[in-house]
Amino acid sequence: MRPRLVIAIDGPAASGKGTVAKKLAEHLGVPYLDTGLLYRAVARDVEARGGELEDATAAVSAAQSIDAQSLCDPGLRGPLAGDKASIIAKIPAVRAALLDYQRNFAKSSAEGAVLDGRDIGTVVCPEADIKIFVTASDEARAQRRYLEHQGRGENVAYEVVLEDLRRRDARDRDRSVAPLEAAGDALHLDTTTLDADAAFAAVLALIAAQITR
Numbered sequence: 001m002r003p004r005l006v007i008a009i010d011g012p013a014a015s016g017k018g019t020v021a022k023k024l025a026e027h028l029g030v031p032y033l034d035t036g037l038l039y040r041a042v043a044r045d046v047e048a049r050g051g052e053l054e055d056a057t058a059a060v061s062a063a064q065s066i067d068a069q070s071l072c073d074p075g076l077r078g079p080l081a082g083d084k085a086s087i088i089a090k091i092p093a094v095r096a097a098l099l100d101y102q103r104n105f106a107k108s109s110a111e112g113a114v115l116d117g118r119d120i121g122t123v124v125c126p127e128a129d130i131k132i133f134v135t136a137s138d139e140a141r142a143q144r145r146y147l148e149h150q151g152r153g154e155n156v157a158y159e160v161v162l163e164d165l166r167r168r169d170a171r172d173r174d175r176s177v178a179p180l181e182a183a184g185d186a187l188h189l190d191t192t193t194l195d196a197d198a199a200f201a202a203v204l205a206l207i208a209a210q211i212t213r
């Protein structure tokens with residue numbers, strides 16, 4: 001029988017962490033949480049109530065009343081929602097309000113769980129069995145986002161996508177609480193030259209090597 005595994009996957013925007021995390025959860029038959037959706041949903045709810053994203057009181061109130069059912073809202077997808085999420089994600093009390101939800105999710109299944117985000121290996125699940133930090137060059141990540149825009153028929157210049165991505169990364173890296181960074185014991189995967197299948201195969205190999213060590 002396979003041991004219970006909690007797997008933490010972190011990395012910057014469009015590094016491909018969500019793609020590998022979802023595949024991994026399916027492969028292992030464990031629940032998967034895209035924690036970015038929580039921050040996106042808080043930003044959505046603050047604005048829906050007429051609040052400002054920088055208003056800590058409004059953001060904490062939204063974080064405390066987050067509705068798990070509403071995380072599948074397609075309006076949460078896309079870079080604008082991600083950018084708004086990164087503004088409320090800087091507020092320490094918002095992060096604190098979302099911690100229990102994430103930690104309870106990690107404990108919710110006897111088989112384990114896969115969570116992806118920015119601070120899973122460092123703050124949410126510091127005791128995770130496996131931690132993976134997924135990266136790719138800025139240019140490769142911007143190209144992925146650019147292709148997403150094109151797929152939706154949106155006319156956005158590659159240079160604008162690159163600039164937006166770098167601004168969001170900087171906000172996530174430079175914040176005072178739970179910044180985007182690799183845990184000291186994380187395994188590193190650079191997906192710049194890997195397609196999604198190759199990245200998944202590389203993750204499986206990293207995990208196999210760690211488990212059999």
Ligand SMILES: Nc1ncnc2c1ncn2[C@@H]1O[C@H](COP(=O)(O)OP(=O)(O)OP(=O)(O)O)[C@@H](O)[C@H]1O
Binds near residue numbers: 144
């Ligand atoms: N290895 C890869 N090679 C090329 N494209 C990829 C790869 N992995 C994912 N993609 C594509 O890149 C885009 C971003 O991938 P994904 O959503 O997994 O990134 P992410 O790191 O979870 O981003 P975010 O934090 O913004 O949610 C998607 O369109 C996805 O299909």
Ligand SMILES: Nc1ccn([C@@H]2O[C@H](COP(=O)(O)O)[C@@H](O)[C@H]2O)c(=O)n1
Binds near residue numbers: 035037039040116120
């Ligand atoms: N664990 C996390 C996850 C996300 N964030 C913030 O939310 C933004 C959107 O995240 P996506 O993964 O959906 O792109 C992200 O830029 C972070 O600001 C976070 O702080 N911690």
